[in-house]
Amino acid sequence: MSSPNPTPLDLTLDGGALTARLVDFPSVSGDEQALADAVEAALRGCAHLTVDRYGNNVVARTNLGRAERVVLAGHLDTVPIADNLPSYVEGDLLYGCGTSDMKSGVAVALRLAATLTEPNRDLTYVFYDCEEVEAHRNGLGHLARDRPEWLAADFAVLMEPSEATVEGGCQGTLRAQVRLTGVRAHSARSWLGDNAIHRAAEVLTRLATYQPRRVEIDGLEYREGLNAVRIDGGVAGNVIPDECVVTINFRYAPDRSEAEAEKHVREVFDGFELTVTDFAPGALPGLSQPAAQAFLAATGGRARAKFGWTDVARFSALGIPAVNYGPGDPNFAHKRDEHCSLTAIAETEDRLRAWLTS
Structure with missing residues (x-):
């Protein structure tokens, strides 16, 4: 459990300074309690917000009776620290664990939560835990399951790193294991066995010759990928192995359903024993929706596909x-030299503020 941090969060700091403060407040996945406590305390000091807490997930809302409600959401956790704390600034760049993914986004949302007392839309701010680990631990998933009414909205913005550019939807992801079997034998008498690792050659050939699909949705091009991400096999240095397992990851465009993605992978590996081990559906970009169109116009009119899975899929599942x-x-997320542009932090806040007040 986190130890109490004696310094409260000052939401009057500018976005860059607040990001640095959040980055210097360690919150590796599973250890977010102290930061969640600080976020809750800071938001409870805002008289225009109603604040609720569920576990280490903090939700703050305006209740102005506006015709539309928008969610701004960001996760509080980071990957393990890689000798990249405390934060420091070089020129326009703020360095440190979580600067990009995604304490800069959290800082922007906190700044808006504290200062937008009369927005043109009702706002729900969601700060949640355990995004960087197994899906069953994800705080937004817990809210969607147990407190879905807290997330009710017409549109949502996930403050994931995107270089201040709208990234629509997200890819789905499927992981599966292809199991090859053989006959164990002494390697000095290999003809008495059947090498399971050698049988993986056909699996790897199918992967190497696979032609991934590109598909355009709402004007955004999504690229799929089917790859081996792990191979396990072998018994000892003098044994012909009788088992080999190739782990496959399929990143698929959001126009495929989970069932369609699984059917495709099984067709690629027809004739082999395949077991699906993990699944997360994608999310369509939804840029044709009026709320999305308004947001796109307010943030510069540029959009691209999101390569990877994000929690926009959870909002998509809620409609x-x-x-x-x-x-x-996103290219610097999780790296030792992770950093974020101070200019981008200010630009993101300014664009969101304009959209929510104009």
Whole structure:
């Protein structure tokens, strides 16, 4: 459990300074309690917000009776620290664990929560735990399951790193294991056995010659990928192995359902024993929705496909159109030299503020 942090969060800091404060407040997945406590305390100091808590998930809402409600959501956790704390600034870049993914986005949302007392839409701010680990631990998933009324909205913006560019939807992901069997034998008498690792050659050939699909949805091009991500096999240095397992990851465009994605993978590996081990559906970009169109226009009119899975899929499952939009650079997420542009933090806040007040 986190130890109490004596310094409260000051939501009057500018976005870059608040990001640095959040980054210097360690919150590796599973250890977010102290940061969730600080976020809750800071938001309870805002008289215009109603604040609720469920576990280490904090939800704050305006209740102004506006015709539309928008969710701004961001996760509080980071991957394990890689000797990249405390934060520091070089030029326009703020370095440190979580700067990109996604404490800069959380800082922007907190700034807006504290200062937008009369927005043109009702707002729900969601700060949740355990996004960077197994899906069953995801705090937004817990809210969707146990407190779905807290997430009710017409549109959602997930503050995932996107370089201050709208990234629509997300890919689905499927993981499966292809199991090859053989006959164990002494390697000095290999003709008495049947090498299971050698049998994986056909699996790898199918992967190497696979032609991934590209598909355009709402004007965004999604690229699929089917790849081996792990191979397990072998008994000892003098034994012909009788088992080999190839783990496959299929990243698929959001126009495929889970069933269609599984059917496709089974067709590719027809004739082999295949077991699906993990599944997360994608999310359509939904950029044709009026709320999404308004958001796109307010943030520069540029959009691209999201490569990877994000929690926009959870909003999509609830019937809420959602996009990814945050100041961080996804190419530097989880890296030792993770960083975020201070200019991008300010730009993201300014664009969201304009959209929510104009």
